[in-house]
Amino acid sequence: MSETEREAMEYDVVIVGAGPAGLSAAIRLKQLDADCNVVVLEKGSEVGAHILSGAVLDPVGLDTLIPDWKAKGAPLNVPVVEDNFYMLGEAGQVRIPNFPMPPLMNNHGNYIVSMGNVCRWMAEQAEELGVEIFPGMSCSELVFDESGGIKGVVAGEFGKNPDGSKGDSYEPGMELHGKYVFLSEGVRGSLSKQVIAKYNLSDGHEPQKYGLGMKEIWEIDPAKHREGSVTHTMGWPLNANAGGGSFIYHLENNQVYVGFVVHLNYKNPYLFPYMEFQRFKHHPMVADLLEGGKRVAYGARAISEGGYQSMPKMVAPGVALLGCSVGMVNVPRIKGNHNAMLSGIAAAEAAIAAIAEGRSGDELTVYETEVRSGKIGADLKKVRNVKPLWSKYGLTASLVMGGLDMWTNTLGFSLFGTIGHGKSDAEATEEAAKHTVIDYPKPDGKLSFDRLTNVAFSFTNHEESQPAHLTLKDADVPVKSNLPTYAGPSARYCPAGVYEFVQEEGKDTRFVINFQNCVHCKTCDIKDPAQNIVWTTPQGGDGPNYPNM
Incomplete structure (x- = not known):
C-alpha cells in the first residue's frame, strides 16, 4: 500500500472492470437488493472502449440476468443462420461436415454481436438500477485491511512524470472500499495477477494457457454479404508451426468480423502471429470475400485457453475473481462471454447472501462452489481435454x-x-538455434497491412508524459539474453509494434518500448521467455477506443 494520503469512499461492493462479468455482477446485486451500494470502475475512456471479442454470443447468461433483454433493446440483432467449418490448404479448402460434431458446437440460437455494444447496453441497464459507473478510472493498487485481506482499490491516479515522480498536476486518486471487491479485469489483469500471486491461488491447478486473438472489421461488397453466416477455419497458414485458426462472422450493415487466433504455446520464436493473420487474408476463399471492401477497425487481445483444469482458486479474503480473470473460455466453441456473465451473477448472489448475514471481507466460497459445480463448470468440463x-x-x-x-x-x-497442460506458454518458447527464420510476404496495403498502419485503426492513445505502463524486471534481459538466445521474440509476438531492437551505427543495440502503441492485449506479459515484462495499467482513459468490437 502506498504512503500517499487519499480520501476514501465506502461501498458495499467495488467492481473493477465494466466487461460482461463486472456488469452482470452489478446488475444482479441491485436486482437482489436495491439498497446495495455498488460502484463499477472502468479503465477505458467509455464502457466498451476496451472490449474486444469475436463474438458469437450464447445468450444463456443474458437469459438468466435479464430475461426480457429483447424487449429492452439489447443489441443482439443477428441470429446465426449457418455454421461452416473448413480445413485450409495454401490454395484451397475442405469443408468439414457439421453432423459428426458434438451438439455443443452448434451455434443455433446464438447471435453475432459486438460485445462492446452489448456492454454499453448493459451499463445503461445497470445505471437505471442505481449502479455508479466511472469510466476513465484505472485501478492502480489494491488496498489491504489490517489482517491482510483486500478491502478496496486505488482509482483515478493521474499526473505522474515519466520517472514515476509526482508532476505539477498530480492527482492522487481515491481509495474505494467495499465489503467485497470483484476483479473482472479480463485476461491477465494487473490486480488479479497480484491477488493470484499473493494468495497462491494457482497452487494445485494447471498453468493458465493463452491465445492471441486479432480482429479486423471489414465493410464488404453487399453482393458477398451473408448476414448471420459463421465460418471457422483451421490449418493454413499456421499448419504445424502453431495451434490456432480463424473466424469470419457476417453481422449487419454489410460488415464482417475477420479474426485470427494463435495459441501462445508455439515453440518457434521466429513465428510472427500478426503476420500469420495478414497472410491468412490472402487465402483465395478469404481474399475473394474481402476484395473490393475496406478495413474499418483493428484490435487484439489475449484469450484464456487453459479451461477447467487451469482455473485458479477464485476467492481470497475480501475479493473474488470473475470471468476472464479466472479463465472461463470454452476453447472449441470459442466462447467465454456467457460464462463471464454467469460468473458475475454467481458472485453477486454470494455477496448479497454474505452481507445479509452481516459478513464482510471473508472468502465467498459459495461463489467458487457454484462456478465449479454449476453451469460454468459443466460447460468447461466437457471440453477440458x-x-x-x-x-x-x-x-x-x-x-x-x-x-x-x-x-x-x-x-x-x-x-x-x-489431461494436464504442462509448461506455461513462456516456457514453451524454444531457442532460436533450433528453428529457422520464417519468411513473411510484405503486406500489400489492400488485404494486408503493416502493424503500425493497423494500430491506427484501433484508435489507441496514451498520454506520453506518464510513466510507461510496460516495465522490465531487469533492463538488461532483452538485449543480453532474449536477443541472442531467442532472436528477440517481443519484436514479433506483440500485435501492436510496441517493442523494437534498435541498432544504430557505432552504438550498442537498444531495446525500445513504444508504449503509446499498446492495445492492452497482455501478450508480452504472457509470452516473454524470461517473464521479464510486466504489464500494468496506464492512467485512466488511455489505450484503445474500439468501435463496434
Missing part, C-alpha cells in the same frame, strides 16, 4: 481425439480423464 490434446498431438489428432472426448463427455465420462 481439447486444448491439451491439440498441444500434445497436433491438429489432426486432436480433431479426432478431442471430438471423441467431447462426445463421450456429453454422456458423462471421458476416455482420457483430465
Whole structure:
C-alpha cells in the first residue's frame, strides 16, 4: 500500500472492470437488493472502449440476468443462420461436415454481436438500477485491511512524470472500499495477477494457457454479404508451426468480423502471429470475400485457453475473481462471454447472501462452489481435454481425439480423464538455434497491412508524459539474453509494434518500448521467455477506443 494520503469512499461492493462479468455482477446485486451500494470502475475512456471479442454470443447468461433483454433493446440483432467449418490448404479448402460434431458446437440460437455494444447496453441497464459507473478510472493498487485481506482499490491516479515522480498536476486518486471487491479485469489483469500471486491461488491447478486473438472489421461488397453466416477455419497458414485458426462472422450493415487466433504455446520464436493473420487474408476463399471492401477497425487481445483444469482458486479474503480473470473460455466453441456473465451473477448472489448475514471481507466460497459445480463448470468440463490434446498431438489428432472426448463427455465420462497442460506458454518458447527464420510476404496495403498502419485503426492513445505502463524486471534481459538466445521474440509476438531492437551505427543495440502503441492485449506479459515484462495499467482513459468490437 502506498504512503500517499487519499480520501476514501465506502461501498458495499467495488467492481473493477465494466466487461460482461463486472456488469452482470452489478446488475444482479441491485436486482437482489436495491439498497446495495455498488460502484463499477472502468479503465477505458467509455464502457466498451476496451472490449474486444469475436463474438458469437450464447445468450444463456443474458437469459438468466435479464430475461426480457429483447424487449429492452439489447443489441443482439443477428441470429446465426449457418455454421461452416473448413480445413485450409495454401490454395484451397475442405469443408468439414457439421453432423459428426458434438451438439455443443452448434451455434443455433446464438447471435453475432459486438460485445462492446452489448456492454454499453448493459451499463445503461445497470445505471437505471442505481449502479455508479466511472469510466476513465484505472485501478492502480489494491488496498489491504489490517489482517491482510483486500478491502478496496486505488482509482483515478493521474499526473505522474515519466520517472514515476509526482508532476505539477498530480492527482492522487481515491481509495474505494467495499465489503467485497470483484476483479473482472479480463485476461491477465494487473490486480488479479497480484491477488493470484499473493494468495497462491494457482497452487494445485494447471498453468493458465493463452491465445492471441486479432480482429479486423471489414465493410464488404453487399453482393458477398451473408448476414448471420459463421465460418471457422483451421490449418493454413499456421499448419504445424502453431495451434490456432480463424473466424469470419457476417453481422449487419454489410460488415464482417475477420479474426485470427494463435495459441501462445508455439515453440518457434521466429513465428510472427500478426503476420500469420495478414497472410491468412490472402487465402483465395478469404481474399475473394474481402476484395473490393475496406478495413474499418483493428484490435487484439489475449484469450484464456487453459479451461477447467487451469482455473485458479477464485476467492481470497475480501475479493473474488470473475470471468476472464479466472479463465472461463470454452476453447472449441470459442466462447467465454456467457460464462463471464454467469460468473458475475454467481458472485453477486454470494455477496448479497454474505452481507445479509452481516459478513464482510471473508472468502465467498459459495461463489467458487457454484462456478465449479454449476453451469460454468459443466460447460468447461466437457471440453477440458481439447486444448491439451491439440498441444500434445497436433491438429489432426486432436480433431479426432478431442471430438471423441467431447462426445463421450456429453454422456458423462471421458476416455482420457483430465489431461494436464504442462509448461506455461513462456516456457514453451524454444531457442532460436533450433528453428529457422520464417519468411513473411510484405503486406500489400489492400488485404494486408503493416502493424503500425493497423494500430491506427484501433484508435489507441496514451498520454506520453506518464510513466510507461510496460516495465522490465531487469533492463538488461532483452538485449543480453532474449536477443541472442531467442532472436528477440517481443519484436514479433506483440500485435501492436510496441517493442523494437534498435541498432544504430557505432552504438550498442537498444531495446525500445513504444508504449503509446499498446492495445492492452497482455501478450508480452504472457509470452516473454524470461517473464521479464510486466504489464500494468496506464492512467485512466488511455489505450484503445474500439468501435463496434
